[in-house]
Amino acid sequence: MATNSESNSPSSKARIYAPLGPNQARFIEILPSDDDDQSVSCLLRTAELTPDLHYAALSYVWGDPKVTRDILVNGHILPVTTNLACALWYFRKGGFPRHDNTEKIRLLWVDAICINQEDTPERSHQVTLMGTIFGNASSVFSWLEDPGLRHLDAVFPVIREFLSMVGSISQPRNRDADERHTGMGRAILDWLVSEPERLKPLAKLSRCTYWTRIWIVQEMALAKSPVEHWFICGHDSITFREIALFDAAILNIFGLFLCSEINISTVMRRMLWRVVHMMVQDVIEKILFAVEDEMGIMRIDGKDKFVNSYIERASSVPPMLSQLNLETIINKHNLSDSVFLFGKIAVVGLHTSATDPRDMVYAVLSIVSSDIIPDYTKSVRDVYLDALLRDAMEDTVGAYLQFSGLGHNMENEHDLPSWLPDLTKSTSWHDPSFKIGQLSRPKLLEGVRLREPEMVNRGILLIQGAACGSIKHIKRIPRLCREFGKMIYQLCIDYLVDWVIPGETTTGIRQIMFKRPLQALLTALCWDGLNDDVSHFEDSRGIHLPRLSWTFLNILLFGGNVLSEDERRDARRRLKLPWGVRLEGFMANCFVDVRRVVYRSCDNWEQFNFLVRRVEGNAVLFQTYDGRLGSGPSGTKLGDIVCAVDGTPSPILLRKDKLQENGSSHLVHVGVCFVVGLLDEKPAEMVKRGELEIETFEIH
Template identity: 25%
Template sequence: MSAEDLASNNNPGRRRKRNRNQSPEARKKPRLDEGTSHPVQAKKQLQQATISVLKYLGKRPDTFVYPPLEEKNGQEIRVLIIEPGKGDDEIRCKLVPAALPKSDPSDTEKYVYIALSYNWGEGQPIHPITITNYITSKKRMKEPSLEKRLAMKFRKHKDWCSSGEKYVRSNLFVALKRFRRKDKETIMWIDALCIDQDDPHERSAQVKQMHELYIQAEKVRIWLGDGSTAAKEGSPKDCFNFLRRILGELDKLLDDLGKENTAVMEAAKQVVVQLMCNKWFSRRWIIQELALARTAEVVYGNQTMPWSDFADAIAIFIKSQDRIGAVLSKMIADQASSTAELGLVNGVTNLGANALVDFINNLFRRTENGDIQQRMLTLECLVSNLLAFEATNPRDTIYAVLSLAKDTHKLSTETNVNAKNLQLDKRLLPAYQNCLLDVYTDFIDYCIGSSRSLDILLRHWARSEESDGRKALLSEANSDSEVTEERLPTWIPLIHKSPFGLPTQRPRGRSNGDSFAGTSFRSSQRNYNATLSLRPEFSFGRMAYSSKTPNRDRKKTYNGTLFVRGLRIGKVKKTTPRAAQGMLFNNSLNLAGFDIRWWEDHHEWAKGIPRVPERFWRTIVADRGPDGSNPPSWYPRACLECLYNVNSNGDLRPDDVIDLKNASSIAKLFLARVKDVVWGRRIVSIELENEKTTFGLLPPETKKGDIVCVFFGCSVPVVLRQQEEEEEEEEEEDNEEDNGKKYYFHMIGECFIYGMMDGEAVADRKWKRPYRHAEQFVIK
């Protein structure tokens, strides 16, 4: 027994506190000592062994060392000068400190450079390139003295040298060979090489000026790869020729597709399968790289096309989807080897390529010469809508779009800084060294303060750290840290619950229903107003450190607790199965009073009721049309018509009706809306606080007994699940004190409650902050 345990036993009043930041399930697990024979311990040892193997087999030792950049008003960068070469010649580069071309005068040289936009790619960096540190393009950097070497804090090697090898991934290696010239140096900026990716402080500093880096580049070159993975008939040349035909002779092209011209069909297929699914289109950073570029070109293998032409061709391709899709669907169905390929044609509008083209046109208002005149979208809107684009580091979910938002910068008030300089809100400053919880909490705090709304808690935009699988192990193999996952609180909405899930899942089609709190980037108007114009009252729990805790050990600011004021409006009374694929199962229809036996004889909803009950049909379309407006007057008529098509089990399958040639157009439009709303959700009955009963659409994780609330400042109700706080254990039975049960809540998600979406819950009295008479919910 340890000295601590002995001291605890000798003091009857002393309590042993358990870690309240852990989930109840985690607290119940036994504590593991080194050598404990336990499945969890064994799994941890296996993970560590796997990482060691990956390090040995895949991670090559870089011998190149980055000297720190000098801090000169935060405007110093590095440029990469690729030395002449051809074929399989060794790739040799110079890495040169430089000032931004349009920065204030300084003693650092300025270079005209091309910025590369590309996908880092999968796998380990296995291709060596030689890089030499230069003071200028002609003057090589000398080895620093011991004193300076210690001051510069080189982490990788004790012996510093000005040249060394750095290993890169295949996609970048091929790009360097592609853009290297035979007889002339090429000056480029490439993030993986020009930024020390192992230094979080340097990465944070460079990200702050990323927008200027792309604005001031001579050109942004978009690298889609060498096309080596494409089939013979889908070469980069054939692919780009097809895009050029879209721009020049669309009608003839569509006629050829209609006649099932094999060569044209194969080219069209490659545009969908190879090009539209290119990994470059799923990167979040490309939005900034492309939107800020004065001139951009797309390079695919040996083919080049101006971005403006490429974007127009993609937009026209999507616009002509009705005519192209039928032909390609049949062709792909005959050749598909997976269900993902089968749904690819119909899901092409959800892919990053289409989303990128659509989004770029809505970011800025520009002058005639192409300068940015006005940014159009807020940071909250950008993060909430850019769900088709992923980031390797979850922090880049926010950092990658900071420079595109209209509300993140403010004029500097510092007297020693030019008045034109813009300063980021301190909560948004890039800080890769901060834990993910702190980054997300600061972002949410900023959004709530800016919008005066809690809706950012309900839109599914956040991505957690990778915690399992080969990808996670490979990423961890680059460091000496253990394989761990930062557990995020339930009030941070994760992207896998968004309508189309993770970016990699989008080609498979819809995963969840549309968000009730979601807003289109074309309009900031809310669909609902559950708490009218009341402002939120909230706060975040912070870590408690003693005054003796060293700063280096204060790794977190927040503890993952959210305090928010609101009202309980009801409790879940009955649930039905989740609406998989948007189906309305007989359980849901029965819950609303539909009697299929009576219906077969009378085709009425129920005896004495000649039409569909208002609260039911309005619930399954969330009482809105597809554009967020009030539902059309013909929705109940269409709903009634759809009930003629329930199957033998009493279920209504929307796709069966939509595919019927003789089904009316209003029935198809109605069911399309129903699918978008109910997909994956549960239709439930809610017992309100006034003992009345109503219908609701709740998340698939909902259980009977969950409570439904409205938070002040939130446009839609939320579902919470009460959790009992595990009490502190008494060492002596006679020392027990009954202080009552303590509890907190888990956030289950947003919901639609019929009759509670337009302020009904708060309209009976006047409310004033800080809402002392309302309940304070503690959410973890």
């Protein structure tokens, strides 16, 4: 038998791997064994990738490459990661999952074994074939993990039994049948939540590390059919079709309680079912995380494995829960390809990670139209720039700037330009979903004639725009903490004292209240563009506050109670409040005319949590020299320049950096920012009126 040292030697690799032709791939055939303790042994087969080749492709997480087990390939030892070794062991013992009417599968494609990982040219070429390999596979096997870790296999019987119960519900045709239908839905809910062991596996499934690997995007998306896409854990398995039916049923039954009469029992069931639905949706979204629109439809080269408009179906009266009706929900669509490669990569990168940073690009090439050829001899910087140049810069430069910037204080280990996103870091950004949502907003300089942005010297971005001011003051927003209300209250006091209060007289204090300066502060704190949550409207009854403003007002009215007596005295001293002016009244009236506010009945705890989620912790408040209030990333510094540039829906911050020998300095991108009132003033119109001047920024 070969030794461990032999398994890692070049000569051992050479004996295992023979050269491949341009359209060839290797496959393994697992050899049977009656000895469970014996290492897995397999034969390596080479075959042309023809449409009639019958095989399965394995999708799995590599795991730690330093923790391995030995298997035998053509009689030679090959170390593989423990997760793969576990999958092969279960396949040897129990075989591959299949339907009764399908041909038995003998050949399996596994990247770690079928590609010589030490042969860089082969590895690059085989990556170009992965779309064909998974697209032509008779079945795709998604190996989740070793069942001994978290017993994920326990979720499969729950899903199957649930679908069996749903399938027994007949289609309603009259009011009496509708009531019976609703009763059955309640019975299914009661069954699902009556035993904690039925729900726990769902939560564990959503936390499975399988969903974090970027390669699963194309591996799952390219599967021929949801019926032949198997999710496997140990000896048990379930198809994608069954998982999608499960989710559709969950949402349909939830619709029953939306449509039924309101009473305490219904409300409790509705709340409970919502929790169940959110848990299932967490799993489904991880399976289909390359979503591009609000309907949750994955658009990848005509391959769609999700549900079209099942949200509307679920809320209709009454939902149809027969197995036949559920099957009609799961249908195929000819869905358009993403126009921009880098945009697709950025969306995928928000949810996944890769061991090799270059795979953040290469792992999605099979699901977008691209002429990029994987080349693992290139640097990360060159691979990302290649992806950038594949698109027209005038169409996508806004996305680059939304996802990048030195202000996020992340290490630039790949020597990327400040304006180019590091896709391996996107999951650690403070609020990546905000950046995606902003891309659909109108561009700041829409309608202004500008030169198209261009890249020079493989790294310098030349883009036109207008400077809107530079930063004079900054104030850091503390990280979220247990005393959130007190933190917000103290921040409001600091803001008023440091940036707002102009004088010491009573008249000045009243004038400050009438200006309502804390409205601007709340807008800057919650800078995701959802103005409906902070904008007030007024009618004959008074001022109506949306939920975010209402919660903020309650903190101002009662937040003083969380201050100690010494803190209250210090606050009054700093604010220079005269005798007779209450601290809480002053703070609240700096936000809105409290006497005219229409009372809003709401769950204060729910609204408080809503505000907590909306405030960007660890960000920076800033004030420009012309008095504009804004907020930006945590690395914002004094002197940073607020700019409206071509193709962006939000202003960005630029910084003069690295003084050159000739006395000049270049600009670097800090990140996107928000400036209160700037969108309302419309920078494009300000340019046309001559208030802002167009210039060319050279960003390194």
